[in-house]
Amino acid sequence: MAAQSAGGYYVPHGSVWPILGSVALFFLLGGAASLINDDSGPGMIKFLIGLSLLLVMLFGWFGTVIKESVRGMYNAQVDVSFRLGMVWFIFSEVMFFAAFFGALFYARHYSVPWLGGEGDGFATNALLHPGYEAVWPTNGPAQVGGPFETIPAWGLPLLNTLILLTSGLTITLAHWALKVGKRGALVGWMWATVALGCLFLYFQGTEYVHAYQELGLTLGSGVYGSTFFMLTGFHGMHVTLGTIMLIVISLRCMSGHFSKNQHFGFEAVAWYWHFVDVVWLGLFVFVYVL
Amino acid sequence: MAHHGDHTHDAAHDGHDDHDHKPSGFFERWFCGTNHKDIGTLYLVFSLIMFLVGGSMALVIRAELFQPGMQLVEPDFFNSMTTMHALVMIFGAVMPAFVGLANWMIPMMIGAPDMALPRMNNWSFWIMPFAFALLLSTLFMDGGGPAGGWTLYPPLSIQGGNNVAFVIFAVHMMGISSIMGAINIIATILNLRAPGMDLLKMPVFVWTWLITAFLLIAVMPVLAGSVTMLLTDKYFGTTFFSAAGGGDPVMFQHIFWFFGHPEVYIMILPAFGVASEIIPTFSRKPLFGYQAMVYATASIAFLSFIVWAHHMFTVGMPLGGLIFFMYATMLIAIPTGVKVFNWVATMWRGSMSFETPMLFAVGFVILFTIGGFSGLMLAIVPADFQYHDTYFVVAHFHYVLVTGAIFSIMGAVYYWLPKWTGRMYNETLGKVHFWLSTITVNILFFPQHFLGLAGMPRRIPDYNVAFADFNMISSIGGFAFGLSQLLFAWIIIDVCFLKRGQKATAGVWEGARGLEWTLSSPAPYHSFSTPPKIDDRMLAHGDVAH
Ligand SMILES: [Cu+2]
Numbered sequence: 001m002a003a004q005s006a007g008g009y010y011v012p013h014g015s016v017w018p019i020l021g022s023v024a025l026f027f028l029l030g031g032a033a034s035l036i037n038d039d040s041g042p043g044m045i046k047f048l049i050g051l052s053l054l055l056v057m058l059f060g061w062f063g064t065v066i067k068e069s070v071r072g073m074y075n076a077q078v079d080v081s082f083r084l085g086m087v088w089f090i091f092s093e094v095m096f097f098a099a100f101f102g103a104l105f106y107a108r109h110y111s112v113p114w115l116g117g118e119g120d121g122f123a124t125n126a127l128l129h130p131g132y133e134a135v136w137p138t139n140g141p142a143q144v145g146g147p148f149e150t151i152p153a154w155g156l157p158l159l160n161t162l163i164l165l166t167s168g169l170t171i172t173l174a175h176w177a178l179k180v181g182k183r184g185a186l187v188g189w190m191w192a193t194v195a196l197g198c199l200f201l202y203f204q205g206t207e208y209v210h211a212y213q214e215l216g217l218t219l220g221s222g223v224y225g226s227t228f229f230m231l232t233g234f235h236g237m238h239v240t241l242g243t244i245m246l247i248v249i250s251l252r253c254m255s256g257h258f259s260k261n262q263h264f265g266f267e268a269v270a271w272y273w274h275f276v277d278v279v280w281l282g283l284f285v286f287v288y289v290l
Numbered sequence: 291m292a293h294h295g296d297h298t299h300d301a302a303h304d305g306h307d308d309h310d311h312k313p314s315g316f317f318e319r320w321f322c323g324t325n326h327k328d329i330g331t332l333y334l335v336f337s338l339i340m341f342l343v344g345g346s347m348a349l350v351i352r353a354e355l356f357q358p359g360m361q362l363v364e365p366d367f368f369n370s371m372t373t374m375h376a377l378v379m380i381f382g383a384v385m386p387a388f389v390g391l392a393n394w395m396i397p398m399m400i401g402a403p404d405m406a407l408p409r410m411n412n413w414s415f416w417i418m419p420f421a422f423a424l425l426l427s428t429l430f431m432d433g434g435g436p437a438g439g440w441t442l443y444p445p446l447s448i449q450g451g452n453n454v455a456f457v458i459f460a461v462h463m464m465g466i467s468s469i470m471g472a473i474n475i476i477a478t479i480l481n482l483r484a485p486g487m488d489l490l491k492m493p494v495f496v497w498t499w500l501i502t503a504f505l506l507i508a509v510m511p512v513l514a515g516s517v518t519m520l521l522t523d524k525y526f527g528t529t530f531f532s533a534a535g536g537g538d539p540v541m542f543q544h545i546f547w548f549f550g551h552p553e554v555y556i557m558i559l560p561a562f563g564v565a566s567e568i569i570p571t572f573s574r575k576p577l578f579g580y581q582a583m584v585y586a587t588a589s590i591a592f593l594s595f596i597v598w599a600h601h602m603f604t605v606g607m608p609l610g611g612l613i614f615f616m617y618a619t620m621l622i623a624i625p626t627g628v629k630v631f632n633w634v635a636t637m638w639r640g641s642m643s644f645e646t647p648m649l650f651a652v653g654f655v656i657l658f659t660i661g662g663f664s665g666l667m668l669a670i671v672p673a674d675f676q677y678h679d680t681y682f683v684v685a686h687f688h689y690v691l692v693t694g695a696i697f698s699i700m701g702a703v704y705y706w707l708p709k710w711t712g713r714m715y716n717e718t719l720g721k722v723h724f725w726l727s728t729i730t731v732n733i734l735f736f737p738q739h740f741l742g743l744a745g746m747p748r749r750i751p752d753y754n755v756a757f758a759d760f761n762m763i764s765s766i767g768g769f770a771f772g773l774s775q776l777l778f779a780w781i782i783i784d785v786c787f788l789k790r791g792q793k794a795t796a797g798v799w800e801g802a803r804g805l806e807w808t809l810s811s812p813a814p815y816h817s818f819s820t821p822p823k824i825d826d827r828m829l830a831h832g833d834v835a836h
Contacts, residue, residue, distance in 0.1 A: 011404045029463065030427075084473075084476060092507045103530055103541060
């Protein structure tokens with residue numbers, strides 16, 4: 001594990017980006033909190049200041065790291081630290097999604113059946129929600145958000161599944177091209193992956209518009225709408241972030257930043273993309289099919 | 291240590307940017323710095339400030355409860371004091387204190403130069419003051435701060451005013467900070483150990499932090515998810531926690547406590563680690579049952595994921611659930627008992643001495659065990675139906691967190707302060723601080739057991755006159771305990787700024803073993819710029835004989 005430490009340790013010099021990032025988060029989230037409390041004046045200004053500072057910070061920090069990496073300042077031990085960082089970050093993301101999957105399972109297996117009178121819920125159903133039958137999908141005894149239809153799994157969602165699975169393949173091909181030193185193939189497969197990511201997002205956007213405008217399915221459609229949009233929405237945000245990361249990596253591939261055996265940045269984004277892919281498979285099965 | 295002779299080795303693999311000297315300016319060093327010791331100091335100072343802030347809130351609570359009837363504050367402000375006191379103490383005082391100790395000590399204990407991801411380390415810290423600025427600002431808003439309890443149960447929590455969004459975003463920021471801090475600690479321990487520092491030779495403090503960091507990464511995102519659902523329920527029309535839409539407020543409690551119970555161990559496992567460092571030193575014996583300690587810690591961490599519903603016995607759950615969560619919870623007593631047994635066995639026939647760190651460690655073992663036993667009582671479902679949401683629960687978790695977590699933090703500060711500053715603290719004042727704290731903390735919390743058993747509910751500003759005497763005793767203890775902590779602050783100021791103590795040797799304590807004691811006092815700015823040779827005789831732990 002610690003075999004690489006025989007030479008010299010690498011400790012980076014100080015940096016202004018972390019503190020800038022903290023100030024950015026403070027303005028961004030403080031502004032967002034004011035905004036959703038309908039306090040539009042200073043909220044919007046704070047939010048925009050925070051957002052711009054955050055973008056400056058991200059460009060600055062990643063720029064610094066890329067520059068240092070290209071100059072060969074990171075030894076093998078630093079590489080392992082970065083890998084560990086990325087792996088555990090992805091694990092934390094998995095647990096974030098677990099909270100929302102947990103909500104979905106709880107609603108389907110406990111709260112909705114109980115409202116329908118199952119088990120200990122008999123009196124609840126008879127006295128508070130007479131006539132409510134536990135079915136899925138549901139927007140609850142009060143039919144919150146009004147009648148709605150759901151999106152059939154075997155249309156766009158299936159297509160999106162195939163798109164994401166294919167993108168997992170193309171990024172693997174890109175990795176293979178990188179490892180055998182075929183720059184042209186690498187760049188080609190990378191942009192193919194980016195294109196598939198964008199296509200996925202386009203279809204998901206279409207699906208959302210369809211849901212809101214024609215099916216009556218919104219974030220406010222009871223517990224079905226809540227879990228549906230929370231899970232697919234956070235997944236969509238992650239695809240967006242992943243696509244942006246893929247674009248950055250594609251550009252870096254074109255600039256020749258990566259060598260056959262040193263390309264952690266590439267691998268980190270590939271791991272992230274596979275993670276997004278796997279989460280989608282969970283969504284497809286538990287949100288759309290079942 | 292040579293600070294400028296470091297550029298002789300293999301230049302191709304070495305960062306030319308690794309500045310071996312301290313950054314020159316104040317801003318560069320404290321706001322932009324990457325040094326694990328500086329960041330550790332920032333965490334510890336922040337934690338001390340938050341300890342005093344959260345403590346003042348506790349004093350508002352105890353002042354109002356000094357007598358029955360409403361005297362000093364409005365009920366809503368009282369509720370926001372109990373809510374804020376908990377949030378500040380948990381996320382602002384206890385957790386950052388342990389992260390600060392981890393930052394200072396882990397690189398020194400495993401023979402590393404610094405943390406694995408030093409810039410991210412800086413960001414982890416600097417998010418915290420901003421998160422707390424966001425949180426504390428709600429106290430000055432129209433409608434006041436959050437007043438529904440730190441557990442943020444809906445529907446009450448989202449019926450608050452504008453503060454809800456601010457509190458939730460503050461929790462998000464604290465989560466980001468904790469997750470990054472934990473990732474850094476795992477990467478450091480797995481990747482930066484000096485050759486020969488095998489996993490099963492690591493100090494127990496490092497082991498407990500490795501496992502704590504895993505818990506943090508596993509559950510802080512779940513907390514983030516649960517509060518995000520609160521946010522959308524309040525502001526964006528979702529119905530996760532509303533039966534009208536098919537959701538369930540109890541669902542929040544399940545998700546929250548899936549985070550909340552491991553969180554308890556996040557605050558206590560590093561305390562176990564600290565006790566496992568201090569007790570062998572002042573017993574002048576190696577730790578008894580090192581491997582058992584490691585496996586017990588891992589077992590506690592594993593069990594912490596399958597006991598969460600013991601916080602919810604009275605809210606309604608199938609009988610099978612009650613029984614499962616009761617027995618799973620009681621199982622935790624086994625690895626915890628192993629630990630207490632091992633600490634006592636370490637002291638058994640040791641040539642013990644009782645300097646301040648040891649006093650706090652022994653106090654920790656005894657008083658934490660009281661908290662453990664009351665926890666066992668609370669785990670029993672039919673008994674919990676009686677105790678739930680009474681002062682018995684308040685007494686229980688304050689024994690665990692104040693005389694457990696905070697006593698261990700204070701012990702750790704006295705234990706390592708000479709290593710950090712190069713000077714001994716005032717031992718007499720340290721002992722006075724220990725005895726004042728120990729006596730007053732028991733006057734403060736022990737009567738609360740009786741109040742709870744007699745039926746006094748928690749989180750109320752007024753109470754039946756039948757509870758008057760014990761409340762008055764508890765409040766007197768509270769103010770005395772609070773004032774005693776000013777002595778703690780003074781002792782630290784005395785060492786750090788007035789520099790009046792005697793100069794400390796490298797070893798500091800006669801019986802101390804471990805890599806951190808091979809470095810000079812104060813420790814050099816970069817702990818180990820080249821990996822140290824690991825010699826079993828100087829290690830505190832593992833399969834080593836002295
Ligand atoms: Cu618990």
